[in-house]
Every structure is written in structure tokens, then in C-alpha cells.
Amino acid sequence: MEVIKLLKELLKFRSITPDDDGAMSYIERYMSGFEAKFLEINGVKNLILTKKFGDGVNLCFGGHIDVVPPGDGWSSDPFKPVDKDGYIYARGAQDMKSGVAAMLQACKDSKNFNGTLSLIITSDEEGDGIYGTKEALRYLKDNNALPDFAIVAEPTSTNEIGDMIKIGRRGSINGVITIKGVQGHAAYPSKCVNPIHQVSQILPKFAGYDMDAGSRYFDPSKIVITDIRGGMEVCNVTPSELKIMFNIRNSDQTSYEDVKGYCDEIFNGLRYELSLKESSKPFLTDDNSKIAINLKNSIERVCGISPELSTTGGTSDARYFAAFGIPVVECGVVNDRIHAVDERVSVSEIKKLYEIFSDLILHFK
Template identity: 40%
Template sequence: MSISIDPVDLACRLIACPSVTPATGAVFDVLEEALAGIGFAVHRFIAGDAPDGPVENLFAIRGSGAPHFAYAGHLDVVPPGAGWAGDPFTPQIRGDLLYGRGAVDMKGSIAAFVAAAARHADHPGTISLIITGDEEGPAVHGTVVLIEHMQAAGQIPDLCLVGEPTSVNRLGDMIKIGRRGSVNMWITVAGTQGHVAYPHLADNPIPALVRILSRIEAITLDEGTDWFQASNIEITDVEVGNPATNVIPAAAKARLSIRFNDLHSGEALAARIRAICEEESPRAALEAKISGEAFFTPPGAFSDMISAAITKHTGITPELSTTGGTSDARFLSKLCPVVEFGLLNATMHKLDEAVAVQDIAVLTDIFADIIEAALKRSKSILV
């Protein structure tokens, strides 16, 4: 038996709930009602405090045993900003497009998956949804906490599809089988403030910082791999903050951002930059924050399953890619193989974010085929 859910209607109801990150409340009520109506047990909980919380998370599950196929996504959205043609949280269909903040990233995708799951009310194995309100923000009280919840309950999926908007020019033209890692670093070189006419009584931190940045700028981390583009280091800020012309400053600072492929780890990169800092100045300090490690799901049965469903409904063969920024797949990849696939990303985070109504319908058909294929496979041949 199957139950019909209109994915466009559900997308509209989700969009109508303002859910700027960190999201809680009404938008989760809408999703819970839809999932409970098609037989899912829904677990909601709040995690974290200000300034990065509170964050609401939802884990929904239906069925039991293997195989366990999960879908992951987020209900939080970035701030809409000013200049929209209409209210960003009042969904509007104009022509062939559905407008509203989150239409693409990623309430439209979540609605499509729920509608697809509704078509498979009776199925072998397990379907689950891993939904956070903290993907667009610091991401410290969202998917990481959901993973802990799942591990404590013994509900670890065999495969996970992340519904991020991966398509570029046409629905289904690209899926992500990996992402580069990300680490941000803050360098501070301490000095001793003094008068420029008496340099022997001061210690200028700027020359040391310049030497450090010159060595960093000369680094070539790698030339890329078969599946990943080359890693890159970008100097994103230099700060001295010295308004006086006759004062040697007390400190000089810089910030770096490194996007790296699976030849590296965040810790190893931080150690390499820290060594350069220490060699150039004993008064230099480095703080590093790893946003996520690189991950890679080698092409195989899982990506083939998704590609086959896309080709069936669109007539195109998707490109397998690792390009773009990071996503919560960086956390989920520690549990099981992960592939990302979703709507066109052209308008995500932009004014007048919009999705083609027809794309939501087609995505629902694709997700329905992926669910069916995933749950027919035995655990031993899932990847």
C-alpha cells in the first residue's frame, strides 16, 4: 500500500516556516506531521545553547533490519537578505518556478524524499531521515549530535544519501561522491610596541609575519588526484590595526583557509603551518579549526544505483564529482558510504531562490527508484 503526498505542497508548507539557522519549532512540526502520517517513528530533540544554539534535530525511522538506507538533510536556511521580489517565507509559484528561501537548499529536496518514501509504505529493511536545524551555521549541535543519537540507539545506516543541491545546469547532471576538507587557521605574531625612532627597544612583529606568509604562499600542497582537484591555501586576512605612523605595533595577525583533498588531514596541515610559524618567530602562535576532513566514496554499486535512477527519469548520465564546498556529508561519511544528490544549485543562498516545480516532481520519481533499489539489495553488496 502507498500513501500519496504532494511534494510541491509539502515544500511550500516547509518554506512558509521561517527557519533561519539555527532552526527550531514550526518547520519541524510540519515535517513530523508528514512523516508520522506515513508510518515513521519521529524523534525530536534540542541540543546546544547560545550563541550556536539551541538547535533542533529530527531522526525518523521506519521498518527494521538490514539494509538500512538513510536520507540526510537540513531544515535551516541562510538569512534571506533584502531585495526579494516577494516575501521570502511566503512560497509563490510564478510561471514554472517555486520561489522562497529554502526552495532549493534544501526544503524542496526533503519534500521530494518524503513523498518518495510515501510510495513505499511496505518495504524490507529500514528507511531513516537524519534532519538537522544547524547545517548552515556552525554545525556543532546538528548532525554531529544526531550521529551520537543514532549510535546510542544502534541505528547505523548502511548507505546514506544527502539531498544537497548538487545539480548544475540540469537536474541530475552531477552527483557528489566526495568533498574536500576544510581547515581555517589564525596566526598571531607577538611583538613589543615601541617608538620607531628607538627600534632596539621594541620588537616589530610584521617582518616575521611577512616571512611566514611568504613561505606559506610558496607551498604547493599537491597537484590533485584522479578524483580531487588540487588542494589550495588562501591567505584571507592580514591585520595589524596600527593607526600611528611612529609606533611599532605590538602584534600582527593573519588568517588562512585551506581546502584539501584526501592526500591530507587537517591536523597534519595545521602541524606543517605551525612549524613554519615557530621557525620564523618564537613568539608566533597558531590556532586551527578543522571544519571537516576530506571524504571519498569510490564509484561503485551505490553511485551506479543513483546514476541509473537519474538516467531513467532524465535521459542523462550524471558526472561524478568532488567539487564545491563542504556539507554535513563530512560527518556522515564516518558512519557509512555517502553520496550527495539534489536540485539545481544556481539560486541557493541568493535573492529570489527558486526551484522548477517539475524538478521537484522528477526528483521525487528518482528518489522513489533509489529507495526501491537500495532496499532490495543485500547488505553484503551495498557498495
């Protein structure tokens, strides 16, 4: 099957972020008949492919060709795909060259579509992700060519292909609070200002606190403390400051401003410094949107199962589509070995993913 051959070719490229190792040029040649636009920004390569069939909607497929470093301990060369027991082993087999191969082949094989098929492929998803899909979408916006709907082929399935569609993602806010005290001798606590003692009274209101109650598709936005440190690791000196690091995977019900306001409220009265960084914003695509309904129907036709709609997991480039107001969902192969040694993908899964995307294109309305 052509999609399997294509996947094996893509797996041979040593495309460790942000180096595409020539994969983009190969894809351009492979997708003859599609108009190609290359965008290279600060060493990151992006490829936009477009083919207009009619005057209808622009349906876009998004993905990344870059992979994380393979690490040690592989049973075979991570950039020489190996077939074994119905699986293909190589770095990027699941995350996410399988998805890229499926969407490329499905678009290439499509003879008719009521509108435009487009694809955005980047080499900068596993890294900072700031010069990849976001910049491609900005270019399309500047040229009045933004897609109407998008699907990102990240590995979203849990036990079998098609059992989960991501219709949103939580955001991520990292924070550091530094409580200022006065260092001194432990024998004279009245002459010290011990930030550990101060925080101990507040910690129950902060550690594990739910910023919201959650919703149908989102768990509560919980404050998760990841590190606490202070002092000199001696028993007779109180610390001059205490640092608390935390993360919140926030839903669309909790914002950056909400987090800052809560921190200012409960640490009021202490001398402290607060640093917050929002690495990604949450988003949620309406489960009644055309892209969600059409993809769900395609999975039911191809796989005979009804997918769960979810927002679990980390971040992906789907957040950039959402930021440009584009309804976006994610669907891909099972993700049980992403970023792991001996990463692999099931041959049957990649074939079904190709069939799902082909069916989506054929029946999209």
C-alpha cells in the first residue's frame, strides 16, 4: 500500500528538531499537483501545500516532520525502519510521521473535493514551536487564505485507532513564587523572618488547589507544585528566601489573570516576587462543529466504533489553529510509545488512518 511505502521513506530522514534533513523537499516532489509554498524562519522549515478542487471550504491537515532525539538502547537503527510482527519500528513512527504519511497520501489520492485541500507541515513542533505552524498560519492570514477547518494528525488514540478525538487542549501556565525572609540563627527565631514558616500557613490553600470546577470536557485547573527549595541545608540557619515552582494545566474557565489574582490574594501580606509564563492557551472546538461531526462519522464508518471526545494530554500545534479562530480537531494512531526507545506503529493502524482521512475528504459536507 502506498501509504506504508511513504511512511517508510519519511522515517529514513533524520529530522531531529528543527532539521528536516531534506524531508520537505521530498514531500514537495511527492505531492505533485499541489501548489507548494516554503517558509523558512530562523532555521525552521515550513511547507504549505494547496490544491483547489472547487469553491467550497478549505479543509486543512496539519502535522510535523520533526522528531525528538532517539536516545540509546534501540534494538535497531532508529532511522532505518524495521518491519516486525505487524509493526514498523523507527523514531517518529507514532509521533508523528504516521499521521503525516496518512494525510499526505489521502490528499494525494483524492480526485474530488467540494473546495480546497491544504496541508501545513513544520519542522518545529517538538522544539519551541514558535517559528512553525504559527508562522505558516500568519502567512496564510496575511494572504487571506486561512483554512475554514483543520485536523492535526497527532497520535491521539489510546487502545485502538479512532477511539479518541481531541477537540481541545488544556493550556499550560508555569509559575515561580519567591518568598522573601530574613536569614538568622535558628536559636533566635524572633530575630528572623522565616519564609518557610510563613508559607506553611498558606500552603493548604495553594497546593493542589482547583482554580475551577472543571466542565464536560475539562478537568479542574489544578495548581500542581513541582518544586520547593530554600535554605543552606544546615540545621542552625533559617533561610533568607523560599522558592516555589508550580504548573497549572488550565481549562478555558481559568485564565492567566485568574492565576495571578489568586496568587496575589493568598500571598498578600508577605514579601514575595511572582513570575508567571503562559506557554499555551486552552481551546475547545464545539463538538457540534462540522469538523468534529464529519470526523466522528468517518471513524464510525471505517472503524465501526464511536470515538470519545477528549481534551487530555499535553500541547500540540492545534492550539495555533484555534488561536486563528479555526475549528480544529486531532486524530491519529495509538500513542503508547511516543518519544520512547523502540517507538513503533501498527501497520493496520496506519492503513486505517489513511482510510479515515480519505473518507473524511470524500464525505465532508
